[in-house]
Structure formats: C-alpha cells, structure tokens
Amino acid sequence: MIRVGVNGYGTIGKRVADAIRAQPDMKLTGVAKTRPNYEAEAAVRKGYPLYAAIPERSDQFTDAGIDLAGEVEDLIIASDVIVDATPSGVGEANCELYETYDTPAILQGGESADAVDTSFVARANYDKAEGADIVRVVSCNTTGLSRLLAPLQEEYGVEKARVTLIRRGGDPGQVDRGPINDILPDPVTVPSHHGPDVKTIYPDVDIDTVGVKVPATLMHLHSVNVTLASQPTVAEVRQLLSDESRLFLVPEVAGIDGTGKLKEFAMDTGRPRGDLWENCIWDESIAVEGNDLYLFQSIHQEADVVPENIDAIRALTGRETQEDSMAITDDRLGVGL
Ligand code: NAD
Numbered sequence: 001m002i003r004v005g006v007n008g009y010g011t012i013g014k015r016v017a018d019a020i021r022a023q024p025d026m027k028l029t030g031v032a033k034t035r036p037n038y039e040a041e042a043a044v045r046k047g048y049p050l051y052a053a054i055p056e057r058s059d060q061f062t063d064a065g066i067d068l069a070g071e072v073e074d075l076i077i078a079s080d081v082i083v084d085a086t087p088s089g090v091g092e093a094n095c096e097l098y099e100t101y102d103t104p105a106i107l108q109g110g111e112s113a114d115a116v117d118t119s120f121v122a123r124a125n126y127d128k129a130e131g132a133d134i135v136r137v138v139s140c141n142t143t144g145l146s147r148l149l150a151p152l153q154e155e156y157g158v159e160k161a162r163v164t165l166i167r168r169g170g171d172p173g174q175v176d177r178g179p180i181n182d183i184l185p186d187p188v189t190v191p192s193h194h195g196p197d198v199k200t201i202y203p204d205v206d207i208d209t210v211g212v213k214v215p216a217t218l219m220h221l222h223s224v225n226v227t228l229a230s231q232p233t234v235a236e237v238r239q240l241l242s243d244e245s246r247l248f249l250v251p252e253v254a255g256i257d258g259t260g261k262l263k264e265f266a267m268d269t270g271r272p273r274g275d276l277w278e279n280c281i282w283d284e285s286i287a288v289e290g291n292d293l294y295l296f297q298s299i300h301q302e303a304d305v306v307p308e309n310i311d312a313i314r315a316l317t318g319r320e321t322q323e324d325s326m327a328i329t330d331d332r333l334g335v336g337l
Contacts, residue, residue: 001024002317005079007032007053007072008093009039010172011302012108013085016307016309017048018272020083022332025312029079031071036064051075053086062135072158076101080315084108085177087146091115095134099177103153104132106312119200121146122311123246126322129315137308141165141198141220144279144299147247148224149198149205153291157229159291161207164223165194171302172217179215186213219259219276220299228291237286237293245330246307248278248337256282259298268337275303277335307335 004026006017009031020028030049033040034251035057043050051070052058061068069075076082076097081104086093088110098105106120113119118131124146129135138146145163152158167186172176176189192211199205232240241247248258257264267274277300285296307329314325330336 002313002319003029003030003050003080005029005075005082005315007075007082007084008086008090009033009043010087011087012305014043015084015273015275015303016065016085017043017305018046019306019310019329019333020313021048023328024332025272025328026310026313030069030075031188032075032196036061036066040064040066045245046268048074051139052161052189052227056220067237073097073101076103076145079103081106083309086296104316105134106309106316107134107136107218109137109142113137113197113200119197120312120315121150121201122308122322122326123147123150124201126311127313127324130318135312136200137305137312138197138201139194140299140301141167141194141222142306143304143308144222144297145194145198145207145209145222146239147244147304148174148202148281149202149207149226149277149298151244151247152226153202153205156232158205159229160227161195161198162204162207162225162230163181163193163194163207163209164210166221166223167213168216168220168301169213170173170217174217179213181215182218183212184209192314216259217300218263218300219280220301221253221259223296223298224293224295226293228293231291232288232289232293234286237288238283241281241286245326245336246275246304248280249283250280252284262298263300271334275306276300276337277307277333278337279304279305295327298315307333322329 032051032053092108114137194209
C-alpha cells in the first residue's frame with residue numbers, strides 16, 4: 001500500500017483524496033486544511049483524518065467542534081507521498097517541508113515547471129517521474145492538450161499545433177472571479193503561456209496558443225488546429241482518438257451542444273460531482289483539410305488532472321507500468337465514457 005496524504009483540500013485536493021481512497025494499492029493517510037469550513041466538515045464526515053495545515057490555527061478547528069488528527073508535519077511523516085493541491089505558489093513554498101522529511105511530493109499546474117524534477121501527463125511521459133522528489137501534474141489545459149497530441153504525434157507526426165483556448169472565468173465556487181458580462185483576450189499578448197507549458201511535456205512539439213476568458217464556469221473549450229506530417233482520413237482520426245481511454249468522442253446522436261449538457265450528462269450518469277475526467281471531443285467537429293486537422297474539445301478543469309495525480313503517485317514510487325497504472329486508475333474511477 002502506498003500511503004498518501006493530501007495537503008490542500010480544495011477543488012483539486014478533495015477530488016484527488018476521493019480518487020486515492022478508490023485505489024486498491026493506496027491508503028489515504030489524511031488531508032490537511034487551513035480552516036474549519038464546509039470542506040473540512042465534509043472531510044470529517046467521509047472519515048478522512050484531518051490535519052491542521054497551519055499549526056497556529058489548530059484552535060479554530062477545536063472551537064468549531066472538529067477533531068484534528070494532528071498537524072501537517074504529522075501527515076507528512078505518516079505518508080510515503082504527499083499530493084500538494086494548495087493554491088499557486090504555496091506548493092513550491094511547501095517543498096522545503098517535504099524535503100525536510102524526505103517525502104516525495106506531487107505539485108499542481110499552478111506551480112512553476114522550474115520548481116520540480118519533472119512535469120507530468122500519464123499518457124505522455126509516465127516513466128520520467130520514477131524516483132523524482134517533486135513532480136508537477138500540469139494544468140487542466142496542458143493535460144488536455146498533451147493527451148490529444150500524444151496519439152497524433154505517435155501516429156501521424158505533429159508539424160505545428162495552433163490552439164485557441166476559450167477559458168471559463170472561474171470555477172463554480174469562485175464567486176470573486178469573472179468576467180460576468182464580457183469576453184476578454186486573456187492574456188491579450190500572443191502567444192499565451194499554455195503552449196510553452198505543453199513544451200514541458202513535449203519539448204519538441206511546435207505549438208502556439210492564444211487565450212480568451214468568457215463568463216462561464218463549467219468547462220474550458222479548445223478550438224484546435226494541428227498540422228500533421230501525413231494526411232489521415234477523418235475516419236482514421238476518429239478511430240485513433242476513440243481508442244484512447246481518456247479521450248471521449250461526444251457522439252452526434254447524443255445531442256450535446258455545449259458544456260452545459262456535457263456536465264448534465266456526467267451528473268445523469270452518476271459521476272461524482274458531475275466530473276468529466278476525459279477530454280470531451282465533439283465527434284462532428286473532427287475535420288481534415290489536407291494536412292490540417294481541426295476539432296473542438298472541452299476540458300473539465302476541476303476533474304481532468306485527477307487521474308493524472310493518481311498515476312503520478314505510482315510513477316513516482318516506481319509501481320506499475322504506465323499502461324497498468326492508467327488501467328487501474330481508469331477502472332477504479334470509471335474513466336472512459
Ligand atoms: P482551491 O483554492 O480550490 O484549493 C486550494 C486549497 O488549499 C484551499 O482549500 C485552501 O484553503 C488551501 N490552502 C491554502 N493555503 C494552504 C496551505 N498553506 N497549506 C495547505 N492548504 C492550503 O484551489 P484549486 O483550484 O484546487 O487549485 C490548486 C492547484 O491546482 C493550483 O496549483 C491550481 O493552479 C491547480 N489546478 C486548478 C484547477 C482548477 O481549475 N481549479 C485545474 C487544474 C489545476
């Protein structure tokens with residue numbers, strides 16, 4: 001059993017904690033929180049040992065009637081691996097603590113690639129994480145792009161990728177984010193940082209990205225153009241992509257016209273929190289003009305990195321091959337629509 005602790009129990013951390021609990025070869029040692037809010041209450045109700053992320057605030061938990069299992073350093077000592085899902089910048093600062101206890105850690109996409117031994121997407125570079133002290137599971141958008149580029153690169157070769165990322169303004173719980181009535185070039189400068197981030201996974205891929213932020217909370221939408229080194233048919237591309245467990249081809253017959261119905265479908269099929277762990281590629285959107293492939297894909301920003309964190313835990317500790325780890329993760333979570 002790999003003993004795993006989660007430091008930072010918010011949007012990503014709570015999903016990763018549930019996913020760890022679902023694995024046959026992992027034990028969730030506990031979760032660390034900064035304050036006794038509703039997420040702390042939910043963690044306790046689920047039976048997760050709760051640790052104070054900021055020791056000076058332990059009393060706040062006691063005052064709120066929430067029992068603590070200890071402080072964050074106790075969680076680190078009790079764990080073989082820590083998944084750090086704290087806000088951007090905090091994870092990097094926490095690394096000193098993980099190093100003190102010689103406990104390897106997995107950071108999230110908000111951290112700098114320079115702060116880690118390797119950036120990670122299971123489908124693309126699983127083996128690079130073995131034996132690393134600090135691994136970064138890349139952002140939701142970079143994960144989605146890398147998963148798509150992986151089979152295209154292997155099967156056809158990628159000459160150039162150009163992607164417009166139409167990004168949700170904030171997650172559903174982020175009431176202070178926006179815009180609420182506008183469309184923002186974000187960043188207004190070209191290219192956006194997403195292309196360089198993909199290069200932390202695929203250094204040799206030529207990719208340019210631009211970003212737009214819109215008043216939406218459910219998912220991101222990518223408008224993708226990839227110039228391939230060969231000229232496959234649409235049917236061949238469809239087959240290639242549908243063979244990938246973490247790519248879901250949204251069938252025309254489903255009548256799913258946007259991210260709202262995608263999320264509705266996820267909830268109707270009993271997905272926890274309505275999570276879509278897969279890239280959702282509209283089947284009808286796949287088009288090939290000469291060497292150019294076009295498609296639309298949606299990325300559920302709160303969910304697609306969750307299976308990647310699970311695979312990163314196994315990759316880092318040298319357990320399981322890429323194929324076996326992904327298969328176990330997918331089976332236990334129910335990935336693959
Ligand atoms: P979040 O704000 O929802 O959750 C972060 C949690 O960490 C909060 O509960 C916060 O109270 C807690 N925290 C703050 N300081 C802490 C500390 N010192 N120690 C322990 N916990 C602390 O954030 P999130 O959306 O889950 O993002 C976490 C990371 O995941 C970031 O790097 C982010 O860029 C990345 N990420 C986010 C998304 C997304 O869309 N939400 C997608 C992919 C990756």
